Amino acid sequence: MQSWKRLSCGLSFLVALGLLRATWIGPGGPPDLAAVAEGTSAVGSAATSVPGPALPEVPARPSAQEVLRRRAGLYADKSRVPQFRDVVLLTVANAAYMDFLLNWECHARRLGLDWVTLALDQEAFEQLDKTQALLATGQTAAKPLEYLSKGFNLMSMNTLASVFDVMKEGFDVVFTDSDNVFLSDPFAAGVSLGELIRSKRYDYIYQLNWPGPRHYEPGAEVNEGNTGFYYASMRKPQIMTQLWEAVLKECRQRPNMDGQPNFWSALRRLRKVNVSPCFRMCRQESQCNSSAQAEILEYCEMDPYVHRTGWGKRDEHGPVSYHANFKVGRKPKIAALQGMKVWRSTDCATNGSWG
Secondary structure, eight states: OHHHHHHHHHHHHHHHHHHHHHHHHOTTOSOOHHHHHTTOOOSGGGOOOOOOOOOOOOOOOOOHHHHHHHHTTSBSSTTSOGGGTTEEEEEEEOGGGHHHHHHHHHHHHHTTBOOEEEESSHHHHHTSOTTSEEEOSSOOOSSOOOTTSHHHHHHHHHHHHHHHHHHHTTOEEEEEOTTEEESSOTTSTTSHHHHHHHTTOOSEEEEOOOSSOOOOOTTOOOSOOEEEEEEEOOSSHHHHHHHHHHHHHHHHHOTTSOHHHHHHHHHHHHHHSSSSSEEEETTOSOGGGGSOGGGEEEEEEOOTTTEEESOSOOBTTBOSEEEOOSOOSHHHHHHHHHHTTOSSOHHHHHTTSOO
């Protein structure tokens, strides 16, 4: 009898346990303990998440191609001159010359231009809009660099290498130092540089390196032009690659010289060799006439009276651009730009760039 009572109690306990289990688990199966621990409901198909605090999105830095494509066209209004769709305006600065960059940008903005800045050091790069700047190839000191010092010559080589990197992205380039200020639109129809680019005849257009006015013979061969303002086209990539690789090799072999004499030394050496590319100056009659067009590097100079290098005064005739060249150091360059009335000018102040 005692055994039967114990058996009856045991059966009653098991039945009660079964009812309790059915009630707790329900028809949807056992609860998801992990989901419960995370604050989610495990009731059938009505499970919902309890949202946590939103994390701020970290904007991705645009690629070089994205920056260049966004800024290509020379003008902020990309429909203005469709022919310039694949031309990028490049300028350059290190942290010690950011005031020169701001001055240059002020005039470029006033003219409706668009551009990309090559930052020569990380400190300069951090101060710039990342949709309008690229960190230059190599590293340059963020301090003022003495002319022809080891650091200065390295900076000039890094600049040339960075321009070549942009060209390899598939763009033509107009490169300008930030002490080469535009008084009016250098790309306009009827202006020397603008007309030469529009002609689609030239692979390289350079600024004559004059310290002062002199007799001008268009298309005369020179030993050295200015590498602080030029146009370079990639319409013949093989030829331009050959030229730029020769230039960078020259820079590495002659680190005691800056980029300008090294560039023109390499160009002269290629010019003397009677193989491709054949160099033709301003479309003149030459030994290149028997060469295929793809094997000819066509080059020419800008009008030196329109695009000046450190000489002359501003008047109703121009100049269109003024390069504070033949002035060594910050103070002489600022004085030259002040003399031309393009250093923190009234025009720029009116447009709010200086506040």
